[in-house]
Amino acid sequence: MQFAVIAFFLFPIFYTAFAASTPVCTNGFTLINSKCLRLYTTPSSYSAAEESCRSVGATLVTIKSANDNQAITTIVGSTVSLVWMGLYCLDSDPSKCLWDDSTGSAGIYSNFASGFPLVEIGKCVYYSVQGALAGKWVSGDCDNDPRAYVCELPYTIAGEYIKFLFVKVLIDVSDNCTYNYNGFCYSVHSSAPFVQAQEICEQECGNLASINSEMENRYVSTLANPWTSSDWVYIGAMFPRSNAFAWIDGSVWSYNNIGPSISPSSGYCAVIGNSKTSNYGFWVDTGCSNAWPFVCKRPAGTQCPQNQPTVTVTPVPTNPSYCNSTLLLAPGVITSPNYPQNYDNNLFCSYQLTTLGSYKILLKFSGFITEPNHDIVKVYNGDSSDKPLLGSYSGNLGSFNVASTGNAMYVTFKSDWSNVYQGFSAKFFSYSGP
Numbered sequence: 426m427q428f429a430v431i432a433f434f435l436f437p438i439f440y441t442a443f444a445a446s447t448p449v450c451t452n453g454f455t456l457i458n459s460k461c462l463r464l465y466t467t468p469s470s471y472s473a474a475e476e477s478c479r480s481v482g483a484t485l486v487t488i489k490s491a492n493d494n495q496a497i498t499t500i501v502g503s504t505v506s507l508v509w510m511g512l513y514c515l516d517s518d519p520s521k522c523l524w525d526d527s528t529g530s531a532g533i534y535s536n537f538a539s540g541f542p543l544v545e546i547g548k549c550v551y552y553s554v555q556g557a558l559a560g561k562w563v564s565g566d567c568d569n570d571p572r573a574y575v576c577e578l579p580y581t582i583a584g585e586y587i588k589f590l591f592v593k594v595l596i597d598v599s600d601n602c603t604y605n606y607n608g609f610c611y612s613v614h615s616s617a618p619f620v621q622a623q624e625i626c627e628q629e630c631g632n633l634a635s636i637n638s639e640m641e642n643r644y645v646s647t648l649a650n651p652w653t654s655s656d657w658v659y660i661g662a663m664f665p666r667s668n669a670f671a672w673i674d675g676s677v678w679s680y681n682n683i684g685p686s687i688s689p690s691s692g693y694c695a696v697i698g699n700s701k702t703s704n705y706g707f708w709v710d711t712g713c714s715n716a717w718p719f720v721c722k723r724p725a726g727t728q729c730p731q732n733q734p735t736v737t738v739t740p741v742p743t744n745p746s747y748c749n750s751t752l753l754l755a756p757g758v759i760t761s762p763n764y765p766q767n768y769d770n771n772l773f774c775s776y777q778l779t780t781l782g783s784y785k786i787l788l789k790f791s792g793f794i795t796e797p798n799h800d801i802v803k804v805y806n807g808d809s810s811d812k813p814l815l816g817s818y819s820g821n822l823g824s825f826n827v828a829s830t831g832n833a834m835y836v837t838f839k840s841d842w843s844n845v846y847q848g849f850s851a852k853f854f855s856y857s858g859p
């Protein structure tokens with residue numbers, strides 16, 4: 426009797442400790458020796474095989490130990506006899522053969538058949554599943570030797586279970602996010618400015634994606650690809666000043682892939698190159714008001730409450746422009762975004778200036794240069810664009826003044842799709858002149 430009572434209380438606790446956070450594989454991959462592997466039987470060139478793995482965020486399989494090596498035979502079974510693996514040899518020496526996941530060379534562990542690698546035959550490497558060479562690696566012609574292949578994906582974490590009175594209860598629903606990778610769920614969205622993109626990610630209980638390793642960088646850059654033809658995609662990094670970088674999800678800035686085309690003056694928010702150009706996978710800066718597609722990231726196995734409150738992230742330009750500010754009280758300064766650097770294309774900004782009581786507003790432009798007849802500043806005599814237009818300005822105008830007749834002034838700035846300039850800076854004052 427006493428034993429039964431103890432067992433009744435202890436068993437649930439015991440099971441709970443064992444049941445949390447099971448590693449699982451997504452996309453039809455199978456967990457073998459802590460790796461997610463999948464066999465693709467369609468004979469393909471090495472590059473087509475690599476592309477196919479990339480399209481699901483994977484690499485061709487890498488083999489770092491005898492256990493890993495055995496796993497290939499296990500996953501392939503007797504289906505095919507030769508499969509591409511993710512190793513490319515620059516020379517006929519294992520230490521000159523590099524793993525596709527950027528983790529280095531096969532100098533540490535390799536299992537080449539005798540006489541291999543032999544780059545005269547080919548620089549790519551396949552795995553022999555059967556016969557005398559079973560388990561051995563052999564050089565093959567990357568382009569003219571179509572073969573089956575095995576892809577590898579990091580495992581991820583399923584929802585957490587607890588056992589209560591011997592019944593398995595799912596407390597955190599297993600995550601069916603489409604892009605579940607290495608313990609995180611990713612999602613790709615259509616274009617929005619940076620701050621709005623971050624708000625959308627927060628609605629999913631995530632953030633704009635941070636990227637903390639080479640594998641993750643590959644994954645995020647391939648992930649965005651099938652979704653959008655845009656050359657750039659927002660990630661969750663900000664470059665508030667030159668040489669100061671930060672992930673907005675708070676993760677440590679330990680890995681980066683900042684590209685050669687970065688110019689700390691051009692913007693404060695980071696995008697990753699998404700098209701198959703020289704910028705593919707590299708990060709560069711952009712104006713935060715530009716709308717780009719974006720990638721969100723959240724831990725896998727979490728459930729998001731409805732109507733998640735958002736924490737607004739405000740990019741920190743060195744001088745605030747007050748673009749889209751309502752009710753700015755004189756005196757103050759407004760500028761085009763990024764001033765004195767160039768504004769962006771396809772921009773719209775409004776500024777609502779006010780002063781108290783019986784005062785009027787005097788707006789003094791101290792610098793003004795926009796694309797003539799295309800990028801236009803309009804000043805209205807009142808609190809909206811329904812009020813009379815005081816003036817419409819574009820081109821190289823230098824300094825000039827505009828005055829309201831009442832205590833409100835509404836200013837808009839609109840740039841078109843091409844050609845950007847420095848823009849404008851203007852101080853506004855209360856005054857009681859004529």
Ligand SMILES: *[C@@H]1O[C@H](CO)[C@@H](O)[C@H](O)[C@H]1NC(C)=O
Nearest residue numbers: 597598599600601602727728
């Ligand atoms: C998982 O997907 C199924 C089918 O699409 C859906 O019915 C279910 O609600 C999803 N579960 C979660 C936790 O989103």
Ligand SMILES: *[C@@H]1O[C@H](CO)[C@@H](O)[C@H](O)[C@H]1NC(C)=O
Nearest residue numbers: 618714748749772773774775
């Ligand atoms: C300012 O607001 C307008 C209208 O809400 C919006 O279309 C525009 O993109 C905003 N500008 C910036 C720079 O966010």
